[in-house]
Amino acid sequence: MARAIRTIGHEERLSLVDHLDELRSRLIVSGAVLIVAFGFCLWQNHALLHIINEPLESQTKKQVAKGQGTVGQAALAQGGVLRIAGDTEAALSVLAGPGSGVSARARAELLPLLATLRADAGKIPRGTPGDKPVTLGVGEPFTTTITVTLYFALIISLPVILYELYGFILPALKPSERRAATPLLTAVPFLFAAGVLFGYYVVLPAAVRFFVNFNASEFNVLVQASQFYGFAATVLLAMGLVFQIPVLILGAARLGLVTPRQLRKNRRYALLACAVVAALLPGDAVTLVLETVPLYVLYEASILLATFVRPADVEPSDEGRTTTPGERHPPQDPPPPADDTAGPTVQQIIDHVDRNLSD
Numbered sequence: 001m002a003r004a005i006r007t008i009g010h011e012e013r014l015s016l017v018d019h020l021d022e023l024r025s026r027l028i029v030s031g032a033v034l035i036v037a038f039g040f041c042l043w044q045n046h047a048l049l050h051i052i053n054e055p056l057e058s059q060t061k062k063q064v065a066k067g068q069g070t071v072g073q074a075a076l077a078q079g080g081v082l083r084i085a086g087d088t089e090a091a092l093s094v095l096a097g098p099g100s101g102v103s104a105r106a107r108a109e110l111l112p113l114l115a116t117l118r119a120d121a122g123k124i125p126r127g128t129p130g131d132k133p134v135t136l137g138v139g140e141p142f143t144t145t146i147t148v149t150l151y152f153a154l155i156i157s158l159p160v161i162l163y164e165l166y167g168f169i170l171p172a173l174k175p176s177e178r179r180a181a182t183p184l185l186t187a188v189p190f191l192f193a194a195g196v197l198f199g200y201y202v203v204l205p206a207a208v209r210f211f212v213n214f215n216a217s218e219f220n221v222l223v224q225a226s227q228f229y230g231f232a233a234t235v236l237l238a239m240g241l242v243f244q245i246p247v248l249i250l251g252a253a254r255l256g257l258v259t260p261r262q263l264r265k266n267r268r269y270a271l272l273a274c275a276v277v278a279a280l281l282p283g284d285a286v287t288l289v290l291e292t293v294p295l296y297v298l299y300e301a302s303i304l305l306a307t308f309v310r311p312a313d314v315e316p317s318d319e320g321r322t323t324t325p326g327e328r329h330p331p332q333d334p335p336p337p338a339d340d341t342a343g344p345t346v347q348q349i350i351d352h353v354d355r356n357l358s359d
Helices: 016-043 045-066 069-095 104-122 140-172 175-213 225-242 245-254 260-265 267-280 285-306 346-351
Strands: none
Touching: 016 045, 016 140, 045 069, 045 140, 045 175, 045 225, 069 104, 140 175, 140 225, 175 225, 175 245, 175 285, 245 260, 245 285, 260 267, 260 285, 267 285
């Protein structure tokens, strides 16, 4: 278990059994952290469901305010019933009063009706109808809760899992490769978290607004829980992966596949690619701009960081000497000519035949 905590050096030699033992220890640590995170998330499942339902609830409130869709129509009907109940209660209260001019017998008959009306009006829900996803199966609330809990548990335990994976792969890297890979792998979880947050606050609300309102007049839109949570997880995972662009660019620059000059030269194509990626995500023109700008900012930040990255095959003595694409290296000095005064080899002496001696 100690090997799952400390990192094995590059020069250490382990047998196959030792490697398997180290892998088992790291898997146990990762599984234990995942189980603890899962237990914590299951304990707080109501808060987690509220977090993931927030984009849908916000969109539902906008529909209710405008009276659009099935949810908006249901909210209008609910508000109408509540107003009718309130007006009827007020009228009965006036008639049941002593100074209403109604006979005492009639006032006595109105009091039970007024009490029943108040009790029935109190049973009418005040919340917005349809602001939460629906379930269609008997066990779907349980399975959906477990699925959402597992999603959040993976996100919480991801840093530890990545650390254990990195610790298992690290001994195979040379010291130079390790120095190059450490900053990139360290940035992966932070960029992933930034992508998930960007997807939650920008992309997911726009996606929910687009799909819920799309051709809503022709459908009775009811959002199913399992599909909604799967869709939300896909969007957040996609944005977390898209935000790994700087890691890919810096890795390519570290390997010498691209140069900062080439990246600057292809800015227009990068901007077009960012716009295409943003266009593939659902949303309107405003969200298209909001999604394109951060992606392009990541590209520019990658160019800035790539200027400080030295390719792996460049020697320290060559750091100050760069070669632009298309530039030819200066010709090297030709090798020194062979010395003609050098004596014959032993094989030449043996193979030599002097005809004068044979005569």
